[in-house]
Amino acid sequence: xxxxxxxxxxxxxxxxxxxxxLSLFAPPTGVALKFPAASTIVAQGEPVQSVFRxxxxxxxxxxxxxxxxxxxxxxxxxxxxxxxxxxxxxxxxVSVEAVTSCVLDAVPKSVIEDRMDSERDVREGALxxxxxxxxMREAHLVMMAILPATERLHAFLECFAKMRGSDGLVALPMCxxxxxxxxxxxxxxxxxxxxxxRESERIExxxxxxxxxxxxxxxxxxxxxxxxx
Amino acid sequence: xxxxxxxxxxxxxxxxxxxxxLSLFAPPTGVALKFPAASTIVAQGEPVQSVFRxxxxxxxxxxxxxxxxxxxxxxxxxxxxxxxxxxxxxxxxVSVEAVTSCVLDAVPKSVIEDRMDSERDVREGALxxxxxxxxMREAHLVMMAILPATERLHAFLECFAKMRGSDGLVALPMCxxxxxxxxxxxxxxxxxxxxxxRESERIExxxxxxxxxxxxxxxxxxxxxxxxx
DNA sequence: CGTACTGTTGAGTACTGTCAACCGACGTGG
DNA sequence: CCACGTCGGTTGACAGTACTCAACAGTACG
Numbered sequence: 001x002x003x004x005x006x007x008x009x010x011x012x013x014x015x016x017x018x019x020x021x022l023s024l025f026a027p028p029t030g031v032a033l034k035f036p037a038a039s040t041i042v043a044q045g046e047p048v049q050s051v052f053r054x055x056x057x058x059x060x061x062x063x064x065x066x067x068x069x070x071x072x073x074x075x076x077x078x079x080x081x082x083x084x085x086x087x088x089x090x091x092x093x094v095s096v097e098a099v100t101s102c103v104l105d106a107v108p109k110s111v112i113e114d115r116m117d118s119e120r121d122v123r124e125g126a127l128x129x130x131x132x133x134x135x136m137r138e139a140h141l142v143m144m145a146i147l148p149a150t151e152r153l154h155a156f157l158e159c160f161a162k163m164r165g166s167d168g169l170v171a172l173p174m175c176x177x178x179x180x181x182x183x184x185x186x187x188x189x190x191x192x193x194x195x196x197x198r199e200s201e202r203i204e205x206x207x208x209x210x211x212x213x214x215x216x217x218x219x220x221x222x223x224x225x226x227x228x229x
Numbered sequence: 230x231x232x233x234x235x236x237x238x239x240x241x242x243x244x245x246x247x248x249x250x251l252s253l254f255a256p257p258t259g260v261a262l263k264f265p266a267a268s269t270i271v272a273q274g275e276p277v278q279s280v281f282r283x284x285x286x287x288x289x290x291x292x293x294x295x296x297x298x299x300x301x302x303x304x305x306x307x308x309x310x311x312x313x314x315x316x317x318x319x320x321x322x323v324s325v326e327a328v329t330s331c332v333l334d335a336v337p338k339s340v341i342e343d344r345m346d347s348e349r350d351v352r353e354g355a356l357x358x359x360x361x362x363x364x365m366r367e368a369h370l371v372m373m374a375i376l377p378a379t380e381r382l383h384a385f386l387e388c389f390a391k392m393r394g395s396d397g398l399v400a401l402p403m404c405x406x407x408x409x410x411x412x413x414x415x416x417x418x419x420x421x422x423x424x425x426x427r428e429s430e431r432i433e434x435x436x437x438x439x440x441x442x443x444x445x446x447x448x449x450x451x452x453x454x455x456x457x458x
Numbered sequence: 459c460g461t462a463c464t465g466t467t468g469a470g471t472a473c474t475g476t477c478a479a480c481c482g483a484c485g486t487g488g
Numbered sequence: 489c490c491a492c493g494t495c496g497g498t499t500g501a502c503a504g505t506a507c508t509c510a511a512c513a514g515t516a517c518g
Contacts, residue, residue, distance in 0.1 A: 063371050071371045085363040088356050093364060117349060127317050130359050134314040135322060137366035142292050142300045144373050145413030149506065176465065184374030186507055191466055208465060208514095378474070405497065415475055420498055437497060 014128065021125025022081070024115055025053040025105035034103050041096040041104065042083075048092055050106040051083040057102020058173040062095045062181075072182040074136060075099065075174065077163060084129045087112065100173045144184050152183045153193040154202060161213055172209045243357065250354025251310070253344055254282040254334035263332050270325040270333065271312075277321055279335040280312040286331020287402040291324045291410075301411040303365060304328065304403065306392060313358045316341065329402045373413050381412045382422040383431060390442055401438045 024030060032055060035041055041052070044064055052059075054076050061073040061082065073094060076082055086092055087109065115122040143155055156179065161170045172179075180190045197203045204212045253259060261284060264270055270281070273293055281288075283305050290302040290311065302323060305311055315321055316338065344351040372384055385408065390399045401408075409419045426432045433441045 063367060065371065065375060067375075069371075069375050071374055073367055073370060085360055088353070088360040089364075093367070116352070120346060123345070123352070124317070127359075130356075130363070131314055131317040133363050134359070134366065135318075137363065137370060138292060138302055138322070141302065141366060141370055141373065142294065142298075144370065145300055145410075146294060146296075146298050181374075187464090188466080188508085189506055191464095192506090195466075416496090417476080417498080418474055420496095421474090424498075 017121040017124040018128060019125075020119065020121035021129070022053065024107050024111065024122065025081075029111050029115075030105040030107045032103055032105050035098040035101065037098055037101045039098045041098055042092050044092055044095040046092050048083070048086045048089060048109055050108055051081065051087070051112050052096065052104040052106050054078050054080045054082065055103040055105055058099040059102060059104070060097050060099050060174065060178060060182075062097060063093070064095065070181050071184075072178060074140075075160075075178075075182065081129050084112075084126060085133050099178065149183075149185050149189050150193040150196045152185065153179070153190060154197055156183060157197075157203060157211060158213060169206060169210050169212050172211065176208075246350045246353040247357060248354075249348065249350035250358070251282065253336050253340065253351065254310075258340050258344075259334040259336045261332055261334050264327040264330065266327055266330045268327045270327055271321050273321055273324040275321050277312070277315045277318060277338055279337055280310065280316070280341050281325065281333040281335050283307050283309045283311065284332040284334055287328040288331060288333070289326050289328050289403065289407060289411075291326060292322070293324065299410050300413075301407060303369075304389075304407075304411065310358050313341075313355060314362050328407065378412075378414050378418050379422045379425045381414065382408070382419060383426060385412060386426075386432060386440060387442060398435060398439050398441050401440065405437075 030053070035057075037057075041059060044062070056078055059076050059080075059082060061076070063071045063073060065071070082096055082104075083092075086094075112122075112126070116126055117123075143152060147155060157170075160172070164170050174182075176190045176194075177187045179185075180187045183190065185193070194203075194205065198205050202214050204214060206212075259282070264286075266286075270288060273291070285307050288305050288309075288311060290305070292300045292302060294300070311325055311333075312321075315323075341351075341355070345355055346352075372381060376384060386399075389401070393399050403411075405419045405423075406416045408414075409416045412419065414422070423432075423434065427434055431443050433443060435441075
């Protein structure tokens with residue numbers, strides 16, 4: 001879900017800047033914190049004190065509306081940086097919640113800001129992360145508007161499998177409702193879409209939370225009913 | 230659509246940083262360019278050479294998918310900065326198109342980068358813009374998932390009227406299809422939603438492109454059919 | 459073994475997309 | 489000056505998707 005097909009700069013150059021930036025999350029500037037599954041790491045509205053990087057486990061970024069609706073903006077696994085887009089804001093616009101039990105490295109906001117001032121590579125690394133955030137949300141937006149439920153789920157699973165990097169069986173850490181809130185679908189529709197993908201043999205499943213993508217199929221996307229031309 | 234309810238820092242402090250950043254768009258670093266209505270200012274895939282600021286008129290940011298669908302990510306009126314989120318990318322991930330005839334100030338990417346390196350206020354101003362981009366897309370995402378067509382349109386009109394700052398009659402520069410591609414709705418549904426808002430007296434219209442919000446109504450949003458709790 | 463929770467499936471409904479017809483404004487050309 | 493074509497917007501009819509409500513299955517846990 002992160003860093004999907006970002007920068008096409010020479011990867012090693014980008015990586016060096018990123019590394020410098022990411023090193024801030026290690027000691028001595030960073031501190032590892034552990035959170036149990038389903039706990040709230042930071043709540044929407046809290047003052048922004050730290051930026052995080054996921055070490056292990058999965059977190060979700062949620063937005064709660066006044067009416068009580070929950071929208072999941074993104075999921076983040078090991079390696080993802082969370083909170084950079086909150087830097088110029090006094091308080092969190094999103095909640096960060098632990099999907100599974102997880103460990104995060106936390107760095108004080110002030111440290112990030114200071115290093116961005118003094119180190120060029122940190123600055124560029126941070127910009128790349130921010131840029132990635134914008135792009136991720138744009139891709140999400142496009143998907144939400146254009147793809148029907150089953151294709152949305154398929155895109156999500158593809159994306160998640162890619163992020164995991166494993167070609168084999170992938171375990172989904174989040175429940176159907178989470179996926180629904182991420183894709184803008186009801187829990188039931190997500191479940192039905194799973195069944196549809198399984199029946200059309202585009203995925204294989206092993207229990208409710210493990211799946212494997214059946215690859216290589218030319219797969220005619222049924223987009224006939226989508227508007228715009 | 231821009232800078233909606235961003236930073237809650239003391240406004241004057243924020244403004245000073247923003248001003249320094251925004252001054253880059255004026256001569257001598259910036260150059261004003263004029264574009265006719267419906268022209269493409271930069272096409273998706275072109276190398277990123279400049280960042281823009283709208284002086285007058287309106288532009289739209291579009292994403293075209295391989296299947297030929299068009300998604301509008303945002304509209305930008307006078308004062309908006311366009312392209313900051315493309316800085317760490319070699320080429321544009323979006324197209325920038327003139328909705329009306331318009332004038333933009335263009336600043337070379339390299340100038341922006343240099344000044345971000347050398348001036349703290351420019352850096353912070355740029356970050357605020359980026360942060361605003363992320364937040365805008367998140368708000369868009371939430372709206373798309375939660376609101377039914379009529380409410381989506383209403384939210385859009387509210388937002389647009391606020392951006393314009395005028396309480397009176399507001400003229401929409403973009404056509405129904407544009408609004409549809411922005412809201413993830415078909416042109417026809419947008420049109421029907423206009424009619425619905427007019428009939429329920431939540432807006433008044435004057436021709437197809439001028440409207441006024443009928444304010445003060447407690448307006449019970451019909452969100453009963455929305456999932457999640 | 460009962461309870462609670464997650465996931466699955468069915469039935470019915472509501473919303474929105476598609477297709478199509480129509481209207482009015484505008485500009486062109488006879 | 490008027491006929492005509494084009495374009496954007498509106499509206500209707502119909503179909504298809506996805507949501508709601510509801511029942512049920514499987515699993516974990518006490």
